[in-house]
Amino acid sequence: MEIPENVKKRLSIPADEHFYAGHTACQGCGASLGLRYVLKTYGKKTIFTIPACCSTIIAGAWPYSTLDAPLFHTAFETTGAVMSGIEAALKVKGYKVKGEDGVMVVGWAGDGGTADIGLQALSGFLERGHDALYIMYDNEAYMNTGIQRSGSTPYGAWTTNTPGGKKHFLEKRHKKKVIDIVIAHEIPYAATASVAYPEDFIRKLKKARDTPGPSFIQLFSPCPTGWRSPTDKSIELARLAVQTAYFPLFEYENGKYKINMPSPKKEPKPIEEFLKYQGRFKYMTKEDIEILQQWVNHEWEKLKKLAEIFG
Amino acid sequence: MEYKPVRKVVSGNYAAAYAVKHARVEVVAAYPITPQTSIIEKIAEFIANGEIDNIQYVPVESEHSAMAASIGASATGARAFTATSAQGLALMHEMLHWAAGARLPIVMVDVNRAMAPPWSVWDDQTDSLSQRDTGWMQFYAENNQEVYDGVLMAFKIAETVNLPAMVIESAFILSHTYDVVEMIPQELVDEFLPPRKPLYTLTDFDNPISVGALGTPNDYYEFRYKLAKAMEDAKKVIHEVGKEFGERFGRDYSQMIELYRTEDADFVFMGMGSLMGTVKQAVDVLREEGYKVGAAKVRWFRPFPSEELYELAKDVQAIAVLDRNFSFGQEGILFNEAKGVLYNTDAKPLMKNYIVGLGGRDFTVNDVRKIAENMKAIIDKGELDVEVDWYHLKR
Numbered sequence: 209m210e211i212p213e214n215v216k217k218r219l220s221i222p223a224d225e226h227f228y229a230g231h232t233a234c235q236g237c238g239a240s241l242g243l244r245y246v247l248k249t250y251g252k253k254t255i256f257t258i259p260a261c262c263s264t265i266i267a268g269a270w271p272y273s274t275l276d277a278p279l280f281h282t283a284f285e286t287t288g289a290v291m292s293g294i295e296a297a298l299k300v301k302g303y304k305v306k307g308e309d310g311v312m313v314v315g316w317a318g319d320g321g322t323a324d325i326g327l328q329a330l331s332g333f334l335e336r337g338h339d340a341l342y343i344m345y346d347n348e349a350y351m352n353t354g355i356q357r358s359g360s361t362p363y364g365a366w367t368t369n370t371p372g373g374k375k376h377f378l379e380k381r382h383k384k385k386v387i388d389i390v391i392a393h394e395i396p397y398a399a400t401a402s403v404a405y406p407e408d409f410i411r412k413l414k415k416a417r418d419t420p421g422p423s424f425i426q427l428f429s430p431c432p433t434g435w436r437s438p439t440d441k442s443i444e445l446a447r448l449a450v451q452t453a454y455f456p457l458f459e460y461e462n463g464k465y466k467i468n469m470p471s472p473k474k475e476p477k478p479i480e481e482f483l484k485y486q487g488r489f490k491y492m493t494k495e496d497i498e499i500l501q502q503w504v505n506h507e508w509e510k511l512k513k514l515a516e517i518f519g
Numbered sequence: 520m521e522y523k524p525v526r527k528v529v530s531g532n533y534a535a536a537y538a539v540k541h542a543r544v545e546v547v548a549a550y551p552i553t554p555q556t557s558i559i560e561k562i563a564e565f566i567a568n569g570e571i572d573n574i575q576y577v578p579v580e581s582e583h584s585a586m587a588a589s590i591g592a593s594a595t596g597a598r599a600f601t602a603t604s605a606q607g608l609a610l611m612h613e614m615l616h617w618a619a620g621a622r623l624p625i626v627m628v629d630v631n632r633a634m635a636p637p638w639s640v641w642d643d644q645t646d647s648l649s650q651r652d653t654g655w656m657q658f659y660a661e662n663n664q665e666v667y668d669g670v671l672m673a674f675k676i677a678e679t680v681n682l683p684a685m686v687i688e689s690a691f692i693l694s695h696t697y698d699v700v701e702m703i704p705q706e707l708v709d710e711f712l713p714p715r716k717p718l719y720t721l722t723d724f725d726n727p728i729s730v731g732a733l734g735t736p737n738d739y740y741e742f743r744y745k746l747a748k749a750m751e752d753a754k755k756v757i758h759e760v761g762k763e764f765g766e767r768f769g770r771d772y773s774q775m776i777e778l779y780r781t782e783d784a785d786f787v788f789m790g791m792g793s794l795m796g797t798v799k800q801a802v803d804v805l806r807e808e809g810y811k812v813g814a815a816k817v818r819w820f821r822p823f824p825s826e827e828l829y830e831l832a833k834d835v836q837a838i839a840v841l842d843r844n845f846s847f848g849q850e851g852i853l854f855n856e857a858k859g860v861l862y863n864t865d866a867k868p869l870m871k872n873y874i875v876g877l878g879g880r881d882f883t884v885n886d887v888r889k890i891a892e893n894m895k896a897i898i899d900k901g902e903l904d905v906e907v908d909w910y911h912l913k914r
Binding site: 252253255257264265267268269270271272273275276277278279280281282283285286288289290291292293294295296297298299300301303311328329331332335336 | 545546573575580588590595596597599617722729734735
């Protein structure tokens with residue numbers, strides 16, 4: 209259905225679609241939604257680099273493609289490096305890179321390909337200052353390979369290589385703070401976002417596009433298959449992750465922190481709210497939940513202080 | 520324009536850097552590793568001095584990323600170059616498959632260096648030969664001139680068949696040793712090597728393509744066949760480009776195996792790279808001494824010059840294959856390949872494998888003489904003593 213121009217102008221989310229129907233994501237997949245928003249925001253003049261991850265499949269097997277934009281599928285650990293090469297070639301060929309009328313070079317990688325095997329290439333990309341955007345869609349495990357733990361898997365979560373049993377669950381480490389590692393590179397723009405808050409995500413995508421230099425967005429992206437959660441609860445869970453301050457929304461811009469929570473005055477909800485509906489947390493005891501809550505509180509206080517001091 | 524070469528005294532690495540400059544390479548992504556480093560340092564110096572302008576230099580954080588960034592650049596349509604050695608090449612291995620599979624004509628110089636442990640920075644061909652099955656073409660340079668010529672030809676061949684190419688030179692023996700190299704004036708290089716016309720680019724936004732997507736069992740097989748076919752077709756292109764190079768600049772590279780005094784030879788020495796310079800000199804000495812010997816220098820190892828090898832093999836009694844490399848559990852890699860090629864032909868010369876010069880062990884004219892004596896004894900007796908001879912072994 210054609211949307212009338214006057215209505216189009218009032219929409220906060222672009223009406224254009226460059227992510228085709230018929231993709232092969234699971235039901236309730238956050239990543240496919242995220243990819244759709246990226247394409248809506250940037251349109252066709254976007255070059256994607258996608259490493260081995262769920263999106264390799266979502267984007268389609270040869271000769272099909274779900275993306276109405278050029279895409280280079282690459283090896284697991286190389287997102288940052290391949291996008292560096294693409295950006296360098298665009299510059300040498302005289303293309304305008306970034307900005308509303310420029311070409312957007314987008315790396316789109318999962319948490320395994322970013323927090324773990326791809327961290328070195330991400331670091332190199334950030335440090336060299338390429339004009340491109342790296343998006344880590346964070347579903348907190350290696351979902352495409354069968355739900356194995358990644359550095360971004362939270363404390364207490366079941367995965368196939370950190371299973372829960374009668375005695376214990378095996379994931380005893382807290383989630384790796386990839387965004388903090390990114391910020392340590394002192395890049396111009398970094399942010400967290402969530403598929404439950406598309407306006408906020410799109411605003412951040414535009415900011416990443418309009419800020420010269422490397423930018424990074426960590427997008428919270430539910431995975432019903434790996435989280436053992438109902439497919440119709442993905443958005444609710446993504447929202448609860450923000451509302452519990454488990455995954456707070458914030459921006460880091462030229463040395464300044466800004467928290468952008470949907471209800472800034474409300475105190476975060478207890479972490480149990482986020483844990484519900486998710487089979488992956490079923491092995492957690494009361495004490496485990498308390499340990500996770502303490503971590504969330506600590507990180508949240510830290511972020512608030514950073515925003516207060518460097519706001 | 521009449522061809523008047525510019526003679527410069529340069530190392531093998533600087534010869535490579537000059538070739539990169541003259542080839543008007545657009546993106547160089549590289550990581551330092553001994554003894555490759557002075558290639559990328561020289562290129563950086565050219566850029567800093569304004570001697571090359573239309574170029575992006577990406578100082579990456581690893582060799583794996585050097586190849587990945589070269590792949591990104593090449594897929595976007597740029598002429599891309601990188602260089603490496605030994606452990607660095609091993610680290611790149613995964614991405615070498617990616618470059619060939621995506622049909623990207625990246626050119627890379629590998630400075631042959633022995634693999635650790637034990638640590639070694641000296642010459643050995645096992646690093647590049649370990650990349651045999653990645654879909655890269657491989658050119659082995661005998662001297663600094665061939666490094667320079669090889670890089671220019673490699674771009675032209677690679678961009679014609681849409682496969683990546685490796686130009687290989689010896690650690691220190693070439694990389695850091697100075698020699699006269701005849702360089703070609705820029706205008707004439709431009710005529711020989713026009714700007715790249717990519718098979719595809721990522722910048723066609725109206726007709727977006729997706730490269731490297733999942734290939735199901737229904738399609739993967741045909742992708743492999745096309746790669747195999749491109750490698751086979753490359754033989755003709757190598758011949759044509761090598762011939763054209765000879766016509767334009769006086770150095771003919773139309774043959775994938777360079778034959779030296781083989782016409783009436785009883786037996787020949789076969790090998791690759793810088794050690795063949797020593798062998799050619801030895802052939803002259805041995806001819807004086809009454810040996811009817813020749814040298815066969817394998818220039819291109821991939822694609823493998825099977826037809827040329829057959830032509831050579833049917834006219835000689837024996838071939839001594841000199842391998843500065845080894846495939847553990849089997850034999851020298853060139854020996855292994857050469858024997859395999861001749862099995863289904865009626866050419867059956869005696870073939871013996873000499874493992875020589877590993878990890879930079881000296882290989883001299885006198886060594887070639889000892890090998891000649893041994894070969895003569897074998898031919899007289901009509902049978903091999905051993906098939907694989909670790910020639911330098913301290914016993």
